[in-house]
Amino acid sequence: MTAFAIPLASATLLPATPPGFRFEVLHESRKPGSRARVGRIHTPHGVIDTPGFVPVGTNAALKGMTNAQAASCGVQLQFCNTYHLMVHPGVEVVEAAGGLHRFMGRPDGPPLITDSGGFQVFSLGKETNDDAPELKRRAAARGRNAGTLLSISERGVRFRSYRDGTVLRLTPESAVLAQKSLGADIIIPLDELPPLNVTRERLARSVELSHRWMTRSLHTHLADPRQQAMYGVVHGGTDRQLRAHSVEYLSGLPFDGYAVGGSLGRDRDEMLALLGYVLPLLPREQPNHVLGIADPASVERGVPLGADTFDSCFPTQIARHGTLLTASGRIHIGQGKYKSQHDCPIDPEAASGADCCDGVSRAYMHHLYKQREPLYETLASMHNVRFMMRMMATLRERILADDL
Amino acid sequence: MQLPPPASSFPPWAPRDFFRFEVLHTSRKPGSRARVGRIHTPHGVIETPCFVPVGTNGALKAVDERQGREAGTQLMFCNTYHLLVHPGPRVVAGAGGLHRFMNHEGPIITDSGGFQVFSLGETTEDDRGAVFRSYHDGTTIEPTPCRPSSVATQKQLASDIIIPLDELPPHGMSRERLHASVRLSHRWMARSLRAHLAEPRQQAMYGVVHGGTDEELRRESAEYLATLPFDGFAIGGSLGADRAEMLQLLRFLVPLLPADKPNHLLGIADPESSAAVVPLGIDTMDSCNPTRIARHGTLLCTGGELKIKQSRFLDDHGPIDPAVETISHSRAYLHHLFKQHEPLYMTLASQHNLIFMHKLLADMRQKILNDEL
Numbered sequence: 071m072t073a074f075a076i077p078l079a080s081a082t083l084l085p086a087t088p089p090g091f092r093f094e095v096l097h098e099s100r101k102p103g104s105r106a107r108v109g110r111i112h113t114p115h116g117v118i119d120t121p122g123f124v125p126v127g128t129n130a131a132l133k134g135m136t137n138a139q140a141a142s143c144g145v146q147l148q149f150c151n152t153y154h155l156m157v158h159p160g161v162e163v164v165e166a167a168g169g170l171h172r173f174m175g176r177p178d179g180p181p182l183i184t185d186s187g188g189f190q191v192f193s194l195g196k197e198t199n200d201d202a203p204e205l206k207r208r209a210a211a212r213g214r215n216a217g218t219l220l221s222i223s224e225r226g227v228r229f230r231s232y233r234d235g236t237v238l239r240l241t242p243e244s245a246v247l248a249q250k251s252l253g254a255d256i257i258i259p260l261d262e263l264p265p266l267n268v269t270r271e272r273l274a275r276s277v278e279l280s281h282r283w284m285t286r287s288l289h290t291h292l293a294d295p296r297q298q299a300m301y302g303v304v305h306g307g308t309d310r311q312l313r314a315h316s317v318e319y320l321s322g323l324p325f326d327g328y329a330v331g332g333s334l335g336r337d338r339d340e341m342l343a344l345l346g347y348v349l350p351l352l353p354r355e356q357p358n359h360v361l362g363i364a365d366p367a368s369v370e371r372g373v374p375l376g377a378d379t380f381d382s383c384f385p386t387q388i389a390r391h392g393t394l395l396t397a398s399g400r401i402h403i404g405q406g407k408y409k410s411q412h413d414c415p416i417d418p419e420a421a422s423g424a425d426c427c428d429g430v431s432r433a434y435m436h437h438l439y440k441q442r443e444p445l446y447e448t449l450a451s452m453h454n455v456r457f458m459m460r461m462m463a464t465l466r467e468r469i470l471a472d473d474l
Numbered sequence: 475m476q477l478p479p480p481a482s483s484f485p486p487w488a489p490r491d492f493f494r495f496e497v498l499h500t501s502r503k504p505g506s507r508a509r510v511g512r513i514h515t516p517h518g519v520i521e522t523p524c525f526v527p528v529g530t531n532g533a534l535k536a537v538d539e540r541q542g543r544e545a546g547t548q549l550m551f552c553n554t555y556h557l558l559v560h561p562g563p564r565v566v567a568g569a570g571g572l573h574r575f576m577n578h579e580g581p582i583i584t585d586s587g588g589f590q591v592f593s594l595g596e597t598t599e600d601d602r603g604a605v606f607r608s609y610h611d612g613t614t615i616e617p618t619p620c621r622p623s624s625v626a627t628q629k630q631l632a633s634d635i636i637i638p639l640d641e642l643p644p645h646g647m648s649r650e651r652l653h654a655s656v657r658l659s660h661r662w663m664a665r666s667l668r669a670h671l672a673e674p675r676q677q678a679m680y681g682v683v684h685g686g687t688d689e690e691l692r693r694e695s696a697e698y699l700a701t702l703p704f705d706g707f708a709i710g711g712s713l714g715a716d717r718a719e720m721l722q723l724l725r726f727l728v729p730l731l732p733a734d735k736p737n738h739l740l741g742i743a744d745p746e747s748s749a750a751v752v753p754l755g756i757d758t759m760d761s762c763n764p765t766r767i768a769r770h771g772t773l774l775c776t777g778g779e780l781k782i783k784q785s786r787f788l789d790d791h792g793p794i795d796p797a798v799e800t801i802s803h804s805r806a807y808l809h810h811l812f813k814q815h816e817p818l819y820m821t822l823a824s825q826h827n828l829i830f831m832h833k834l835l836a837d838m839r840q841k842i843l844n845d846e847l
Binding site for chain 2: 129130131132133134135136139158159160162163168173174175409410412430431434436437438440443444445448449
């Protein structure tokens with residue numbers, strides 16, 4: 071009953087590799103059982119070393135970090151959320167600024183990746199801890215209808231803006247046109263995010279809908295590539311059969327890379343088991359991306375499964391709430407024992423000079439945190455992001471040494 | 475009314491090898507008392523006149539060390555009161571002083587703790603000093619001129635320029651009460667000076683001239699303090715109901731201060747005021763104002779202030795101030811960040827206003843050298 075039949079992966083879709091986008095695999099680990107590889111993604115705005123960590127700058131900004139600070143932490147690719155930018159300032163404004171890179175004040179890079187807008191639309195029915203403070207504030211102010219999903223149809227999605235309650239629409243075509251206006255280097259087609267506990271039948275229908283939507287997005291994208299690369303999003307929840315089907319279908323289409331989306335399980339072990347199943351099915355010569363998961367433990371175990379990039383708010387979010395990452399584990403900087411740790415850098419095991427928070431003691435961070443100084447957020451985010459970037463660099467070295 | 479101790483009870487002022495003020499050029503423009511100078515401190519040189527941002531809690535709000543430095547900050551103000559409350563002077567001393575604690579390289583000036591005591595909290599006071607309650611955990615704190623003392627605290631903070639305890643009288647006092655307040659401040663400051671001189675620790679101390687808007691009391695205060703071996707003079711207390719009153723008072727007061735020592739205007743430093751007080755001979759001036767208004771949405775601009783939340787900036791992709799290069803981001807971007815409550819807004823807005831103020835003062839220094847100001 072749909073107006074949009076599932077197109078075959080056919081020659082009518084030109085397999086176009088945009089100029090300026092290229093993935094090269096530098097080294098595949100020779101450690102038995104490992105699928106880890108070191109690579110480089112080339113984009114018009116710069117190079118991304120893989121495996122790599124991608125911090126999230128929701129509203130076209132990393133929380134409390136300037137471009138210079140992000141650069142000093144080694145950030146190479148940054149995630150921006152199309153949904154929030156649609157709500158404010160609106161993609162036309164960003165387009166008039168010359169695109170996201172210019173709007174954010176860093177016209178020459180580094181690279182950016184945007185999502186379709188779908189994730190927040192589908193996940194905003196209930197609040198999670200991931201929601202930005204402005205969502206919570208406005209949702210509370212405007213009542214339960216704020217940010218809610220109104221309808222899903224073959225055409226697309228209708229939802230209310232969390233800013234002022236107006237009805238917004240998102241279709242596979244408009245999600246791509248929005249990302250054309252934003253101008254990020256890597257873009258993502260519209261997909262459906264089904265609720266967590268659904269029947270297999272509902273899940274299967276969702277996967278098919280996502281496939282139809284993503285194909286329409288891909289058509290829209292290829293009609294006007296603008297030097298952007300598009301990643302298909304593999305779905306299927308925790309059902310291996312559906313996952314395999316999704317990979318098979320999407321890898322027949324001329325995507326430039328593949329993201330792993332949707333629910334991956336109830337806990338880390340389930341998630342890694344599923345990744346261990348899915349990643350080997352993906353085309354080896356193209357980059358892959360794990361959406362929304364990048365805590366240190368998951369990354370360390372996900373890299374040998376063959377993952378190339380990971381994004382998550384996690385490191386910057388926990389930083390703001392007082393948790394700093396170190397080589398010996400997490401520290402909660404608000405604890406009294408840090409009050410006088412003057413000669414101790416945040417992570418004593420980090421090589422000095424490599425830490426962009428050089429000279430900042432635990433005692434000072436404790437003080438800033440307790441006094442709710444805005445500078446705390448900046449330094450804490452920088453520290454955790456730098457920790458993640460250093461961790462990725464170490465993982466890359468180990469892969470090159472066939473140690474991972 | 476008890477008189478403060480005479481100058482003869484103090485050692486005469488002698489040049490220090492760790493702190494020095496040199497006047498490089500006094501404006502030859504008729505009527506101007508503006509001068510370009512240099513204050514040498516153990517942690518670096520300060521070109522005057524200059525704007526002094528306030529890093530209340532041992533940090534500029536949302537601006538890190540490098541950003542503060544690159545914006546042109548030469549001297550930073552920290553509030554002893556807030557540091558007394560948290561983390562406490564013992565912790566800062568344990569770090570090796572404020573510079574080490576904050577990872578800050580340049581000169582720092584601290585106040586006595588008195589200002590916030592009198593303007594924020596409930597106090598009882600007598601000649602020993604003031605007593606107040608910590609807003610952090612309710613314990614009682616006494617920053618008296620002696621032990622436990624404002625000066626001892628500033629010794630532990632190890633800032634470069636320190637300020638003795640003075641009283642900030644409430645508005646609308648009778649002249650008699652104001653006079654008593656001035657004499658009390660003089661007695662407190664004399665005791666602070668004595669405590670300081672017993673152990674200078676490479677710090678300089680500025681006396682604080684009081685007297686409200688009463689010219690005779692101001693003269694009494696300036697004349698008395700000028701006889702004591704302070705290294706410089708700050709102008710404190712009420713300066714009037716508006717800028718015109720303030721300028722009139724400063725026109726009267728600044729010439730009464732020793733010209734060979736640096737002076738500092740406490741708590742006043744918006745663009746218009748700064749432009750007006752420099753020709754009157756002011757060397758340094760501190761205020762939270764430029765950084766605070768930034769955080770609340772007001773950006774300084776050559777043509778006047780911008781209220782960045784206004785919808786007309788939604789798609790204004792031009793620089794914040796077309797006449798002054800500050801940060802590379804556009805008005806539209808700052809507007810967006812402000813509306814979305816992004817923490818980055820605070821950093822960029824503060825950076826912009828800081829750079830604007832520092833460039834304003836740098837421009838004035840050049841004009842003084844050219845005898846245009």
